[in-house]
Amino acid sequence: MTAAQAESVRSAVGAVSDPELRRPIGELDMVRDISVDGAVAHVAIALTIVGCPAAERITSDVRAAAASVPGISDVVLEVGVMSPAERNALTERLRGGKGPREMPFGPGTLTRIVAVTSGKGGVGKSTVTANLAASLAARGLSVGLIDADVHGFSIPGQLGMVDADGAPPQPTRIDDLMLPPVAHGVKVISIGMFLRRGGGQGPLGAVAWRGPMLHRTVQQFLTDVYFGDLDVLLLDMPPGTGDIAISVGQLLPHADVLVVTTPQTAASDVAVRSGLVARQTGQRVIGVIENMAAMTLPDGTTFELFGSGGGAAVAEALSGPDAAVPLLASVPLSPTLRADADAGIPAVLAHPQDPAAIAIERAAAAIMSEPRGLAGRSLPLRTR
Secondary structure (H helix, E strand, O other): OOOHHHHHHHHHOOEEEEOOOEOOOOOOOOOEEEEEOOEEEEEEEEEEOOOOOOHHHHHHHHHHHHHHOOOOOEEEEEEEEEHHHHHHHHHHHOOOOOOOOOOOOOOOOEEEEEEEOOOOOOOHHHHHHHHHHHHHHHOOEEEEEEEOOOOOOOOHHHHHOOOOOOEEEEEEOOOEEEEEEEEEOOEEEEHHHHHOOOHHHOOOOOOOOOOHHHHHHHHHHHEEEEOOOOOOOEEOHHHHHOOOHHHHHHHHOOOEEEEOOOOOHHHHHHHHHHHHHHOOOEEEEEEEEEEEOEOOOOOOEEEEOOOOOOOHHHHHHHOOOOOOOOOEEEEOOOOHHHHEEEEEEOOHOOOOOOHHHHHHHHHHHHHHHHOOOOOOOOOOOOOO
């Protein structure tokens, strides 16, 4: 009976999920000795690193799992740390056989990669991206988000990933792998997570980098960050067609591109260029989102602060005889969308009935329904 109970405790404890790696600790070889003495379960586990930020959550869940086994009324927990050799074996397992600095999102990946671009800044691209990510995650997809706007990063703040001083959390490191923090079910990495305030005061440090450093940053986000198995990886791109757009085109030529614009001609004309440059690297433009479109006032009239027709014009300009580029959504001006972004809660979660949130949900549904091209990709098929 004691042996059977010990095995039941091992199964229950092994099923506990590491909140950062999002995998069972039994699968990660974090479970050590398990024994049962009467009604007392003795459990030993090993955390990945000293000072693991998820330690409290893991130990609490392990105690609860062991105590849930019939006949167990008390749990004695011993917590240790993996040895360097064990951590090395873990990182190799997480990479799935790929070597260090080898990108898991190459042409053979089954992860849907969507780069969200705009021709110019100030069109609400990051707000749209953050809400799309939250919407897709809420639909049950595994979602990653790279804040590739190195100079103008804003994704951590929009997803509520900041402390009282406005600083985002730093990723946990397991040797040379970084574990992205998670918010609203979305795994996020941003350069803002690596910048600290001097003495804890003042704004986060600014990034004043040129081409080579920008390329290296994007490359490291793609190779050194452990996202795990993703359904969708979103990239919040910087505005324009500069260094990072070129780097992403080189590193992810198979990515899909979503163009965000406002209705006014000054923005829509420039937005077309971002789509054209993406096409030059082999990427596919899958749609256009028009942001800050006409809003309906309480008296039923419409207010077109930035005019109308820009989104449709961009979609038409990027369409060709072989493929039409659809206007996926027209997102109306919304004080709620803006306020929720400032509060760090995506409007699609906080106020799903807001007209802007409904429009973004429509775009998310369209992205999910868009078929992926599998040409050149290896499918995980087994032969008997």
